[in-house]
Amino acid sequence: MSPDPRPALSVVVPAFDEAEVLPVFAARLRPVLDGLAASGLEGYEVLVVDDGSTDATPVLLARLRRQWPQLRVVRLRTNSGHQAALSAGLARARGRDGVVTMDADLQDPPELLPRLLEAAAAGHDVVYAVREDRSVDSVLKRVTAAGFYRLVRTLGGRAREQAGDFRFTSRVVVDTVLGLPEAHRVLRLVVPELGFASATVGYARQARGAGRTKYPLTRMLRLSLDAITGSSTAPLRLATFFGLGGALLTSLLLLYALVSFTFGQTVPGWTSTLAVVAGVGTLQLLCLGVLGEYVGRLYVQAQNRPTYLVASDSLEERDQTRT
Ligand code: UDP
Ligand code: MG
Numbered sequence: 001m002s003p004d005p006r007p008a009l010s011v012v013v014p015a016f017d018e019a020e021v022l023p024v025f026a027a028r029l030r031p032v033l034d035g036l037a038a039s040g041l042e043g044y045e046v047l048v049v050d051d052g053s054t055d056a057t058p059v060l061l062a063r064l065r066r067q068w069p070q071l072r073v074v075r076l077r078t079n080s081g082h083q084a085a086l087s088a089g090l091a092r093a094r095g096r097d098g099v100v101t102m103d104a105d106l107q108d109p110p111e112l113l114p115r116l117l118e119a120a121a122a123g124h125d126v127v128y129a130v131r132e133d134r135s136v137d138s139v140l141k142r143v144t145a146a147g148f149y150r151l152v153r154t155l156g157g158r159a160r161e162q163a164g165d166f167r168f169t170s171r172v173v174v175d176t177v178l179g180l181p182e183a184h185r186v187l188r189l190v191v192p193e194l195g196f197a198s199a200t201v202g203y204a205r206q207a208r209g210a211g212r213t214k215y216p217l218t219r220m221l222r223l224s225l226d227a228i229t230g231s232s233t234a235p236l237r238l239a240t241f242f243g244l245g246g247a248l249l250t251s252l253l254l255l256y257a258l259v260s261f262t263f264g265q266t267v268p269g270w271t272s273t274l275a276v277v278a279g280v281g282t283l284q285l286l287c288l289g290v291l292g293e294y295v296g297r298l299y300v301q302a303q304n305r306p307t308y309l310v311a312s313d314s315l316e317e318r319d320q321t322r323t
Pocket of ligand 2: 105
């Protein structure tokens with residue numbers, strides 16, 4: 001039997017327009033991984049998922065690959081978003097024992113990898129890197145993140161507090177995640193839901209190495225909506241609650257109208273009419289919006305369109321040149 005050609009570990013790194021930071025990232029990640037390989041890790045690959053970058057990222061990656069054989073580049077056809085890029089990376093990762101996912105911008109320090117693997121070796125299928133210190137993040141980012149995790153947990157999701165997408169997942173977990181039919185999976189919520197044995201390793205969130213954030217408010221909002229509708233159907237119940245509240249309010253108004261009528265005070269109430277029309281209208285819109293969120297996702301799921309398309313994989317190119 002030929003030996004298993006797969007490396008023991010894959011490091012999946014989604015990158016969108018990260019040309020400025022990638023050389024520094026590679027320079028910091030490589031010694032860590034080479035060090036691990038020297039002390040027993042049976043091979044690794046660094047799988048950078050180029051999420052349709054429009055800057056010099058592809059050129060840079062090609063250049064880096066010439067000096068770093070373990071670097072593998074999967075390029076997506078268009079910018080598909082952080083989560084889709086992560087999914088693409090997981091689907092292609094060959095890591096026999098597991099996969100570490102991390103950002104390319106050095107906010108997730110590569111030096112933490114040995115500690116993640118140590119915790120994994122101690123028998124944990126999932127090891128979360130937990131941000132103990134986020135002082136480098138903006139106030140807006142911290143406040144919205146805290147609110148987001150609280151909301152998800154209130155709605156029944158099992159988000160791990162302060163854990164982003166910097167984590168180790170064993171091969172079993174990766175295969176389980178990939179087996180889920182869900183298209184718009186938010187990995188940081190899906191992984192805790194599965195219930196595998198987990199551990200956490202704390203770290204201080206670093207400042208971005210270079211470049212600007214690729215997560216403007218609109219993208220954060222989209223991620224939150226995917227996360228909330230993905231982990232809970234509780235918002236659908238909002239419609240019922242508003243409906244009940246509305247019914248109560250209407251009955252009271254009706255009673256008031258009847259009493260006024262009885263006492264002959266039927267002055268046309270412009271204010272109350274306006275309040276009712278506006279109030280009910282708003283609630284209806286809100287409920288329709290909530291319904292729309294789910295219906296939209298059902299539609300997208302029914303379409304079953306892939307969330308990403310791979311344009312090239314440096315591993316396959318190498319294979320082709322060989323044959
Ligand atoms: N990213 C990506 N596709 C996108 C947006 C971001 O692959 O459409 C990558 C990005 O290159 C980085 C990671 O996802 O490696 C996290 O993004 P970023 O650092 O901009 O987010 P922040 O840390 O500001 O939340
Ligand atoms: Mg970042």
